[in-house]
Amino acid sequence: MKATIACLPGDGIGPEVVEAAQAVLRAVANSYGHSFEMENYPIGGVAIEQYQNPLPPFTLEACQQADAVLLGAVGGPKWDSPDAPMRPEQGLLSIRKGLGVYANLRPVKPHPRLLTASPLKMDIIAEVDLIFVRELTSGIYFGQPKQRWVENSEECAVDTMFYSESEIRRIAHLAFQLASTRRRKVTSIDKANVLETSRLWRKVVSEVAKDYPDVTLEHLLVDAAAMYLIQRPASFDVLVTENMFGDILTDEASMLTGSMGNMASASLGDSQNQHGKRRGLYEPIHGSAPDIAGKGIANPVGTILSAALMLRYSLGLEKEAQAVERAVEDTLSLGILTPDLGGSANTEAITRSIIKRLAAAIVAV
Numbered sequence: 001m002k003a004t005i006a007c008l009p010g011d012g013i014g015p016e017v018v019e020a021a022q023a024v025l026r027a028v029a030n031s032y033g034h035s036f037e038m039e040n041y042p043i044g045g046v047a048i049e050q051y052q053n054p055l056p057p058f059t060l061e062a063c064q065q066a067d068a069v070l071l072g073a074v075g076g077p078k079w080d081s082p083d084a085p086m087r088p089e090q091g092l093l094s095i096r097k098g099l100g101v102y103a104n105l106r107p108v109k110p111h112p113r114l115l116t117a118s119p120l121k122m123d124i125i126a127e128v129d130l131i132f133v134r135e136l137t138s139g140i141y142f143g144q145p146k147q148r149w150v151e152n153s154e155e156c157a158v159d160t161m162f163y164s165e166s167e168i169r170r171i172a173h174l175a176f177q178l179a180s181t182r183r184r185k186v187t188s189i190d191k192a193n194v195l196e197t198s199r200l201w202r203k204v205v206s207e208v209a210k211d212y213p214d215v216t217l218e219h220l221l222v223d224a225a226a227m228y229l230i231q232r233p234a235s236f237d238v239l240v241t242e243n244m245f246g247d248i249l250t251d252e253a254s255m256l257t258g259s260m261g262n263m264a265s266a267s268l269g270d271s272q273n274q275h276g277k278r279r280g281l282y283e284p285i286h287g288s289a290p291d292i293a294g295k296g297i298a299n300p301v302g303t304i305l306s307a308a309l310m311l312r313y314s315l316g317l318e319k320e321a322q323a324v325e326r327a328v329e330d331t332l333s334l335g336i337l338t339p340d341l342g343g344s345a346n347t348e349a350i351t352r353s354i355i356k357r358l359a360a361a362i363v364a365v
Contacts, residue, residue, distance in 0.1 A: 002035040003315055006066035008043040008059065011088060012288025013298035014072025020300035020351040021070060021307040027355045028320050043095065044074030044088035054091030060098045067273040068314035069099065070307060071283035076290045096136050101267035101281050103174050104134040106250045110257045111332045117258025117341050120230065125256050127234040132253065133175040134246025136267055138167045141243050163197045163242065165204055172208040175240035176215050182237055185216045189225045189241035201242060229253055250285055259340040260286040261299030264306040266313050273314060280314045282306040296346045299338040301328055304354060327357040
């Protein structure tokens with residue numbers, strides 16, 4: 001297969017973890033006879049510095065033409081001022097909107113070797129195998145009006161949470177379809193006791209559930225869901241939620257795996273690439289971690305596993321995706337861990353180990 005992958009290293013540790021994932025993808029291509037054309041483009045803070053735009057038009061154009069997009073991280077203290085006219089995160093929101101990727105999949109499955117790395121008790125997290133389906137292009141992050149103003153001599157601000165029936169329906173269908181291939185349970189998360197958008201969310205999800213009689217549906221308020229993710233996380237299968245709730249809850253859920261650095265994500269829409277697969281945006285869920293940027297100790301696992309999701313969903317290379325996942329599992333099982341997981345391996349060492357075990361993983365798969 002010949003595929004084009006647009007790579008957006010971004011800020012902080014983004015370039016380091018993207019470079020690690022690129023090395024793994026090159027190893028996959030060499031082992032299976034594929035050709036992956038990978039080129040880097042600016043986004044986030046570095047793009048503001050160079051082009052006065054967190055998402056330059058040529059970056060968006062390249063991503064829209066590519067078969068898939070691999071992203072590192074954006075942001076940093078340099079651009080954190082609340083009065084800044086542009087922020088790196090605007091680039092992230094814009095690329096999601098520009099690609100039409102409305103469903104963010106975030107799998108959570110603790111590795112047996114890392115059960116002690118989580119702050120939760122081992123017996124609570126040992127059987128966890130869940131996946132979040134987060135709506136990505138609507139909600140309070142995109143609703144209008146969104147503004148600040150002065151009234152009666154004091155500063156005021158407003159953000160608007162907006163959802164349409166069609167936006168909820170499409171994400172709900174994807175969640176139920178995914179659950180049909182897993183343990184056949186969907187948990188829909190909202191705040192229907194307070195918010196009109198959540199009452200609409202609950203109504204539409206309940207209607208969609210009728211098309212999937214073999215899948216069990218439960219509704220949870222977001223505050224209860226936050227509690228149960230700590231109390232009984234193994235009871236969940238597929239969790240579907242709106243944009244901001246999903247953003248918050250998946251960061252909480254990352255602690256089930258021991259570190260946010262382990263968490264991968266795939267953002268999918270309806271647009272198809274030249275291979276007839278969903279064009280997607282793939283990224284670890286962690287931030288730019290400016291405190292460790294340039295030290296060579298960033299955990300690349302989340303980005304490498306995101307690349308595995310890319311192989312699966314956008315390129316249709318299931319065996320290759322499984323081989324990468326197996327190589328990551330084998331590396332972690334050997335105790336080759338970065339400092340965030342209690343180990344001493346650097347980014348290069350863990351990447352090198354994953355590549356070394358990739359050949360064996362390919363044979364096993």
